Amino acid sequence: MASESPSDEAGCDEAAAKDLLTLTRERYVWVGLQASRKEAAIEQLLDHLLGAGAVPGDARDEVLDAIMQRERRLSTGLESGIAIPHGTTTRVDDEVAALGVFPAGVPFDAVDDALTRIVILLVTPQRKRHRHVTNLAAIARQLLRPEVRGALLAASHPAEVLAAIRSATC
Numbered sequence: 001m002a003s004e005s006p007s008d009e010a011g012c013d014e015a016a017a018k019d020l021l022t023l024t025r026e027r028y029v030w031v032g033l034q035a036s037r038k039e040a041a042i043e044q045l046l047d048h049l050l051g052a053g054a055v056p057g058d059a060r061d062e063v064l065d066a067i068m069q070r071e072r073r074l075s076t077g078l079e080s081g082i083a084i085p086h087g088t089t090t091r092v093d094d095e096v097a098a099l100g101v102f103p104a105g106v107p108f109d110a111v112d113d114a115l116t117r118i119v120i121l122l123v124t125p126q127r128k129r130h131r132h133v134t135n136l137a138a139i140a141r142q143l144l145r146p147e148v149r150g151a152l153l154a155a156s157h158p159a160e161v162l163a164a165i166r167s168a169t170c
Helices: 038-051 057-073 126-143 146-154 158-169
Strands: 086-089 096-106 116-125
Touching: 038 057, 038 096, 038 116, 057 086, 057 116, 086 126, 096 146, 096 158, 116 126, 116 146, 126 146, 126 158, 146 158
Parallel strands: 086 116
Antiparallel strands: 096 116
16 A cells, blocks of 8 residues: 555645555455345444454444434435445544445435445545545446446455456556
């Protein structure tokens, strides 16, 4: 991973958006998940990040509150079975994302009313909030390709998900 420049910290480097491989650190990926509500899907992915040590254990309530406050303002359910719930907090030092594949789908109040099958939970440090939108855009660009979404949905192991994401960055 590249180190950050001082201009990046100041919010001047728009090109500093991170892709899914970087945000998930190539390990925060889970397949075969199930949830009956979007809140449960969000909590499940956050708990996976907590369990993996990507988010401090004592930060769960604060991080969950930031994400759910954002979700209450406007659903992060996009179209094509994708949702990117996100929030900013002072409790993490760097951006981190969890990618979860929910084969049966989750009602996420998506703009196309379809069930959401791919959920990317993005947690951004408050001091790097300027990169929040560019990271969201980078993630969405990677998932625009139908073949990438199809490969994610067909994946039975995180390695297959990572291979699909790699194909979207080429």
